[in-house]
Amino acid sequence: MHRRLLAEFLGTGLLVAVVVGSGIAAERLSPDDVGLQLLQNSTATVLGLAVLILLFGPVSGAHFNPVVSVADWWLGRRSGGGLSGAELAAYVVAQGAGGIVGALLANVMFSVDAAMATTERTGTGLLAGEVVATAGLVLLIFALVRSGRAAVVAPAVGAYIGAAYWFTSSTSFANPAVTVGRMFTDTFAGIAPSSVLPFVGAQLVGGAVGVLLVLVLYPVPTPVRI
Template sequence: MTHAVRPSLARRLLAEGVGTALLVAIVIGSGIAAQTLSPDDVGLQLLENAIATAFGLTVLILMLGPVSGAHFNPVVSLADWWVGRSRGRGLTLGEVGTYSIAQILGGSLGAVLANVMFAVPTALSTHDRATGAHLVSEVVATAGLITVILSLARTGRGALAAPAVGAYIGAAYWFTSSTSFANPAVTIGRMFSDTFAGIAPGSVAPFIAAQVVGMGVGVALSLALYPDAGDAADEVVVPALDEDDATS
């Protein structure tokens, strides 16, 4: 028999911190590179940024998913707890807190790393983004992300989570006016880079509030479509299974 025993909390937190750090480094670093290589074409800059983020996120989920589930996002961790809580599945509320701390710290360090790699000073962004259209976009982007993740977990298609989530975020760069942050840890991290991908501190709280609302919409939609979605909470974003316990 195969016994799905999760890795230790320390290992999972390391994976979440490293994964979120690399995700933010990819977002900011590719934004800086795009701005440098295509200085006169904002559309091309966004395309380059979106492609790098979609590919990078896919690889990070494949690499770290078996350790922590590859949440890299506090609202994903919170949704995992919410849908699984009544069935004793998914993260505990305490684990959501520790995951979120690791993700936020990782995201902030990832921003600093990107700045260092491109010899850009680490400074608070001056890019104000909190318009009504952007906040609606964050609700939509986050709701879609949560629905994609929970739907794939519930229908046993976790193997598709990496490319599906990467593709969704890449697409959402273009169909939302906010360019789909959809992640409080990434939002906070991007505050520390005054570059193409940055966000001003004054826009952070409204963006996070919109993302939390989007999470609620996504959870409600997922449960309406799949009432027993909570049964698969242990498989969000992908199942975290210790290799020593993966033998029959």
Template sequence: MTSNQQPLWRRAVAELLGTSLLVMIVVGSGIAAQQLSPHDVGLQLLQNSTATVLGLTVLILVLGPVSGAHFNPVVSLVDWILGRRSGTGLTLPELGTYVAAQTVGAISGSVIANAMFEVGTSISTKDRATTGHLLGEVVATAGLVLLIFSLAATKRGVLAAPAVGAYIGAAYWFTSSTSFANPAVTVGRIFSDTFAGIAPASVPGFVVAQLVGAAAGLGLLLILFPSAASTADDVVLPHSAGKASS
């Protein structure tokens, strides 16, 4: 940890809390949409995507200064990979801590969302792993990685909150998978048999597709923005601007 970074335990709490709240937003708004518009799937998706856009934007603004607001293992993984090139970004132990916190947070988010709407926590039966859906996850994740790291590389990280929120909102509609683009969130959504759920059998394919998408996004990033490695510490939101107290 450099002298101007938050301690790892605090960053882990921020990642756990942020990912938990993100999944609460996704699952909770999905349940609400089902209840409010039970016969209109298009309207359900509009309600679900609108809540996610607004909620994700706020979460990045609130927690970004603490941990960077990754809330996503592929973002943390790419941050670590880029950092190996320049001595920046996450270390391997920090990567493991971030991914563990994100995964625990995602599962807790589903459980809490279910409880808020008095829906029992159960394993989803919603199969999603078609060829089209998997291609959608590759595209959605590649675009997300390219967006986040290109903003950092061009010193526009201050735009990350609205830009990432807007991209995910758009990707709900232009990808067939509704843009999970996040292995932790994918795992968390197993635990809600509702509009936003995903069956366990679909999860491995989704995660592999997300990793392929992350690799594609990283490749495009290095082609378009060769200096991106030096700005890994500024992803998603710059979070090392001032010395933190322990």
């Protein structure tokens, strides 16, 4: 278990470091072009996330996301697998701590002063974007796992998050641990503390929608390969 928790801590932390660090670099490289900044930020996130899943997946499953861990626990209750309640709690703590450390690490690497984020991310549209992004992420992961295609999770999840950066209004946080971590950097990727709770609430709703869709579309895990 200690290896799995370390993997979740490191994986979530490095994911946030990739998101925040590439956002800072994008701001500095393309200060007058927000679209180009987002392209640079999303490209780094796609590649970094896929690599991290490949690196830590064999150890912990590479959840890096409390919503994914909750979904794994819930779906596992029906099939006799997945995380136990105690394991779920430990995963969430490790992921949350990793997210915070990852943001602070990015600040240090780019010599950014420690400060809470001031970027307000509010509005019904952004919250709807988080519901959609998180529901799609949960559906994708468990659809692949339950249909015997877990080997392609890393590139598929990376591709989905990269696309969701652009097709959702919120730029697809889709992860409570990443959202909390991004509160600790007042940079391109930051989110103000006042915006965090609504975002996390929307992500939890999206996770529930994703789980329902999994149960409807893939009610029984099968080894089918397409």
